[in-house]
Amino acid sequence: MSRVAQLGSRYKSGNLLLPRCTIAIWISSLCYDATYDANCIRDVVDDYIREQKEQFKLLGEESTFTESQFAKTLSDLIIAGIETFSTTFDWFAFYMAMCPDVQSKVRTEIDEVIGTRLPTYEDRLKMPYTEATCIGLQRIGNIGHGLVLRTVTKDIELEGYNIPAGSALIVNVYTMQIDEGYWKNPDELNPDRFLDGSGNVIVKPGSFMAFLLGRRNCIGESLG
Numbered sequence: 529m530s531r532v533a534q535l536g537s538r539y540k541s542g543n544l545l546l547p548r549c550t551i552a553i554w555i556s557s558l559c560y561d562a563t564y565d566a567n568c569i570r571d572v573v574d575d576y577i578r579e580q581k582e583q584f585k586l587l588g589e590e591s592t593f594t595e596s597q598f599a600k601t602l603s604d605l606i607i608a609g610i611e612t613f614s615t616t617f618d619w620f621a622f623y624m625a626m627c628p629d630v631q632s633k634v635r636t637e638i639d640e641v642i643g644t645r646l647p648t649y650e651d652r653l654k655m656p657y658t659e660a661t662c663i664g665l666q667r668i669g670n671i672g673h674g675l676v677l678r679t680v681t682k683d684i685e686l687e688g689y690n691i692p693a694g695s696a697l698i699v700n701v702y703t704m705q706i707d708e709g710y711w712k713n714p715d716e717l718n719p720d721r722f723l724d725g726s727g728n729v730i731v732k733p734g735s736f737m738a739f740l741l742g743r744r745n746c747i748g749e750s751l752g
């Protein structure tokens with residue numbers, strides 16, 4: 529059986545989207561393997577291949593950096609990154625249409641900092657109003673709420689409530705991000721609430737949790 533067919537046969541039942549996506553990613557990663565150069569790491573795929581080779585030298589077949597793990601890691605990144613980003617972008621388009629004053633300030637900043645060239649990651653640091661607008665959209669769009677369950681591993685008591693081991697918990701991000709106790713006029717997109725008196729982006733308040741918190745929070749936050 530071919531390597532592709534072997535991978536596909538693991539997913540004979542259930543949702544086909546994930547296995548198909550995984551196989552497509554895995555096939556394209558083979559092209560990467562062919563052009564891999566240890567002296568020129570291009571992106572996360574090259575970095576994985578580098579680590580895979582290192583780990584294989586150290587641990588041989590015991591290494592967990594397998595090709596199947598590789599495909600799953602890449603599909604995790606793509607699935608977690610695509611829907612979240614596209615929904616955020618939908619909210620961006622909606623709110624720019626609904627709030628022309630905000631749109632005009634964002635537009636001015638884009639024209640001044642980027643102009644007609646392609647944007648770079650560093651541009652972001654010079655665009656506090658646009659950054660504050662994106663944070664504001666993530667608060668009001670609330671796309672990550674209820675996304676992930678947590679399981680309690682041992683009996684705990686929290687604020688007077690006994691929560692037995694094995695219970696599933698959801699962090700109520702939605703309520704937190706529109707709570708009037710934390711946000712004045714919570715239904716308004718107001719980028720200024722994320723800017724200080726000098727126009728710099730403030731540290732995000734604890735009641736902003738679009739990417740959640742803790743060890744398993746979103747790894748895309750620095751891009752988001």
Ligand code: HEM
Nearest residue numbers: 608609612613616672676738739740744745746747748752
């Ligand atoms: C605006 C865009 C995004 C939003 C709102 C968002 C939101 C979230 C949320 C709420 C979680 C759950 C965190 C937790 O359980 O504590 C999460 C997890 C994750 N996100 Fe994002 N995300 C975004 C973009 C991205 C992008 C672009 C990537 C990849 C490049 C990504 C990769 C991941 C991964 C891999 C996890 C799982 C982390 C883990 O379980 O350790 N996300 N994201």
